[in-house]
Amino acid sequence: MTQTPTPTLHVCTTCRAGQVLADSDERPGRRMFDAIAALLDPQAPTVDLQEVVCLSSCDHGCAAAISAPGKWTYLLGRLEPGMAADLLGYAETYARSATGTVLPSRRPASLARVVLGRMPDLTQAHMTPGRAA
Numbered sequence: 001m002t003q004t005p006t007p008t009l010h011v012c013t014t015c016r017a018g019q020v021l022a023d024s025d026e027r028p029g030r031r032m033f034d035a036i037a038a039l040l041d042p043q044a045p046t047v048d049l050q051e052v053v054c055l056s057s058c059d060h061g062c063a064a065a066i067s068a069p070g071k072w073t074y075l076l077g078r079l080e081p082g083m084a085a086d087l088l089g090y091a092e093t094y095a096r097s098a099t100g101t102v103l104p105s106r107r108p109a110s111l112a113r114v115v116l117g118r119m120p121d122l123t124q125a126h127m128t129p130g131r132a133a
Contacts, residue, residue: 007068009047035081071100
């Protein structure tokens, strides 16, 4: 049996989520990252959690991107720390999907409107052309 690669979840830790903050204020993106990290089992993590400085989705609240080899990469926005458990559930479904596609009907309700866009796996020569997921 082939083991499914663990997806990488990049979380923007500099995100201000549209708030005016002093330089010394904790960023909502940092709180999002910390909420996810607190839920991960270090012995069997659901995702490889990585910090990233700016995903250029500033108008869409806290942002993250999920990717894995051979799968679509999804840019997610309008995230809040209270969604951390649902986001990890989404990551589990993403990991089980052959292409990374998680249909809206398979997402937790809190994540119904978080997908901002998707990009093909840039390590692959191509994804199946002309086929919508």
